[in-house]
Amino acid sequence: MxxxxxxxxxxxxxARYRYTGIAVSKEFAAVASGGIAPFIAAALLAWAQGAYWPIATYIAVLAGISFVATFFSPETRGISLRQ
Structure with missing residues (x-):
């Protein structure tokens, strides 16, 4: 990706909102998937008493969200970038 x-x-x-749109979306994704992931993983590890499957499920859910989001993103072929 x-x-x-x-x-x-x-x-x-x-063009007017390009920098802001890219920055906000990338930083929100970084916080949601990477910033709090260690805390969620530690909580899941404690909850599951050392089992790894909740962490694997959490990562799979994040990957699934990314996969689904690709289908909802618009097709940009043939669209003018001069806006």
Whole structure:
């Protein structure tokens, strides 16, 4: 997913809001998936008494959210970027 972000994200936002849109969306995703992930993983590990399956499920849910989000993102082929 990281390889296409540099080309795809600027196409999602008009020129006026491009920097803000990219920054807010990337930082929100970083907080939601990476920032609090260690705390959630530690809580799940304590809750499951050392079993790893809740952490694996949490990671799978995050991957599923990313997978579903790709289908709801708009197609940008043929759209003018001069906005």
């Amino acid at each position: 990281y390889g296409i972000q540099g080309a795809y994200f600027p196409e999602l936002f008009s």
